[in-house]
Amino acid sequence: MKTKFTIFLILLTASNNNAHKTPAPDECPDKASLTTMAKSGQYAAASSSQQESYRQLFPDIAQAVQASLSGDQSTPIALADYGAADCLATRYLLEYITDNYPNVKIDVVINDQDSNDWDFCAQNLSPFGKLNELSIMKDTLRNRQHHVELYSNPGSFTTQLLPNASIDITASGTAFHWLSPSNLPRPGTFRFTSPNAVDRALVAAWREHSANDWRLICQSRHAELKPGGYFFAIVPCMTVDGRETYDVLMNTVFDPILDDWVEQGLLPEKERRNIFAPVHARTVAELKPGMDEYFDIVKMDEVIMANPYLEGISLDKEHGIEIFAKRYIDSIFAWANTLLLNAFGGDEELVAKFKSTLIEGVVARAEEFDNDYVFATIVAVKKNDN
Numbered sequence: 354m355k356t357k358f359t360i361f362l363i364l365l366t367a368s369n370n371n372a373h374k375t376p377a378p379d380e381c382p383d384k385a386s387l388t389t390m391a392k393s394g395q396y397a398a399a400s401s402s403q404q405e406s407y408r409q410l411f412p413d414i415a416q417a418v419q420a421s422l423s424g425d426q427s428t429p430i431a432l433a434d435y436g437a438a439d440c441l442a443t444r445y446l447l448e449y450i451t452d453n454y455p456n457v458k459i460d461v462v463i464n465d466q467d468s469n470d471w472d473f474c475a476q477n478l479s480p481f482g483k484l485n486e487l488s489i490m491k492d493t494l495r496n497r498q499h500h501v502e503l504y505s506n507p508g509s510f511t512t513q514l515l516p517n518a519s520i521d522i523t524a525s526g527t528a529f530h531w532l533s534p535s536n537l538p539r540p541g542t543f544r545f546t547s548p549n550a551v552d553r554a555l556v557a558a559w560r561e562h563s564a565n566d567w568r569l570i571c572q573s574r575h576a577e578l579k580p581g582g583y584f585f586a587i588v589p590c591m592t593v594d595g596r597e598t599y600d601v602l603m604n605t606v607f608d609p610i611l612d613d614w615v616e617q618g619l620l621p622e623k624e625r626r627n628i629f630a631p632v633h634a635r636t637v638a639e640l641k642p643g644m645d646e647y648f649d650i651v652k653m654d655e656v657i658m659a660n661p662y663l664e665g666i667s668l669d670k671e672h673g674i675e676i677f678a679k680r681y682i683d684s685i686f687a688w689a690n691t692l693l694l695n696a697f698g699g700d701e702e703l704v705a706k707f708k709s710t711l712i713e714g715v716v717a718r719a720e721e722f723d724n725d726y727v728f729a730t731i732v733a734v735k736k737n738d739n
Contacts, residue, residue, distance in 0.1 A: 394473050397441035399680075399687040401661045402726055404442045406587050407526030409656065411449045413732050414524055417583040418450060421521045431520040433577065435510050435586075436528025437463055439470055440477040446524075447481055447501070462487055462504040464514060471505055478503055509533075511566050513573040520577045524585040527728065529570055532631040535562050539629040542608050546597065546634060549608055563633040567643040575647035578735040584648055589634045590729040592655050597634035598727045599685070605721075606714035610707070620703075627696040630689065637729060648733035658726040668719055678715035681722060682708060 414432075421430045437443035440463060451457055461481070463474060475484035481501040508514045510525075511533045537558055540550040545559040574584055591597040599607075611628060614620035637653055644650060662680035667673045686693075686708060697703045715722065 394439070394476075395690075396439045396470075396687045397473070397477060399683040400438070400441075402658075402684055403438070403527050404445060405661050406656075406658055406726060406728055407436075407442045408445065409730055410524060410526070410585050410587055410732075411446060414446070414522065414583075414585055415449065415453050417522050417585070418454065421583075422454075430522070431579075432522040432524065433515065433520045433574075435464075435523065435525035435574075437465070437474070437526075438528075440474040442526055444477050444480065447478075451501075457500065459501045460504070461501060462506050464506045464508045464510070467507050469507070474505075475503075511569045511573070513576050515577045517576050518579045520574075520582060521579055522583045522585070523574045523578060526587045527589055529567070529586055530589040530632045530634055532559075532563055532633060533566050535559075535631065537562060539626045541626050543603050543611075543628060543630055544632060544634075545629075546591065547604055547608060549604065559633070560639075563635060564639065564643065567635065567640065571643045571647045575735055580735065580737060582735045584644075584731070584733040584735065586729075586731040588640065588729045588731060589632070590640065590655060590727060591634040591636045592657070592727060593636070596657065596727050598725060600727075601718075601721050601725065602681075602685075602711075602715070605718070606711060610710050610714065624696060624698065628693065629696070630692060634727065640729060640731070644731075644733060647736055649736055651732040651734060652730065653732075654730045656728055656730055657724050658728070660723055660725045663723060674716050674719045675712075677719055677722075678712045681715055682712050685711070 418430065418432070434443060434446060443461075443463070447459065447461070450459070459481075461478070463478075463484070465471075465474070471484070478484055482499050482503050484503045484505055487504045487506040506514075510528065538555060540547070540552060540555055540559070542550045544550075545556050550556050578584065589598050611620060611625055615622055615625050637655060640653065641650070660681070662684060663677055666677050666680075668677065690704065693704050693707065694701065697707075
């Protein structure tokens with residue numbers, strides 16, 4: 354006879370606004386913040402890189418599920434997944450868990466910004482049931498009707514979102530590199546880690562802001578985890594020799610195009626400075642200090658992943674380069690389109706022109722993007738409270 358288990362799975366997605374709502378550009382023009390990923394399924398369709406990197410943690414998460422089930426199997430397990438975006442990767446994680454534990458009962462609570470595409474999130478998760486509001490959760494726990502119950506819960510991952518010692522496992526796929534809103538000036542490059550960012554004092558200020566965010570993330574997850582609870586994360590990182598995701602694209606194609614447009618008078622300097630992604634690919638040396646106070650690190654490995662948008666494509670064949678370039682840039686615009694549209698003052702034609710120019714730039718040097726995804730895989734265990 355198969356044993357039936359219950360898991361309480363809480364999914365907390367890429368929400369990084371401490372006010373629990375990302376300000377619209379006209380409400381807070383000086384704050385750099387993530388607005389939203391692409392909607393209507395565009396993010397899921399174009400983001401196999403996010404999904405593939407997250408899959409690398411699935412076996413580790415499954416082992417933690419098994420370890421958590423080894424005790425009192427009548428007690429629900431709580432698993433928090435931070436960074437579900439439109440929930441396609443979340444669905445893959447649920448499929449992986451339920452394939453290993455076919456009779457498991459799971460309560461899934463999904464957190465993201467208010468501006469998240471909740472309708473498509475519900476659509477991606479529909480194989481597991483209806484997406485409900487969190488307010489009905491207590492009633493559902495008492496009167497469970499399905500193996501999987503789904504709930505939405507907007508919030509922010511740089512703050513504590515759940516009660517103390519309420520979670521057995523936390524996990525995140527490519528979310529914790531997004532920074533909370535800041536009034537710091539933009540550096541004039543798309544990322545402050547660019548070698549073309551010339552104001553080193555400003556770069557240092559952004560690094561300090563990032564370090565504080567990471568400390569708050571670790572502190573919050575530590576508070577939410579039960580004693581001995583597990584922390585898993587895929588975090589875009591920078592290697593010791595300076596490699597990071599999209600570095601070739603951003604440094605040799607993306608930023609130079611924008612700088613050329615400024616010189617040609619096609620783009621005002623003010624708009625150029627607004628084109629900035631509030632992200633930070635921290636080094637392992639920068640990740641460890643934020644964790645050491647709260648976690649015992651089991652592993653923290655740097656991984657350089659092959660570009661998944663090259664799969665099934667030969668750059669030597671006719672149109673192969675063009676197909677790859679479009680896939681690759683589509684994956685960038687899956688998370689950057691809204692950000693760019695805001696920076697370009699809502700000019701959709703200019704955004705479209707920039708996208709086509711980027712594709713041309715990738716076509717010209719396609720062979721340089723074969724290993725373009727750099728991240729740290731983190732497995733850690735909560736330290737006991739002193």
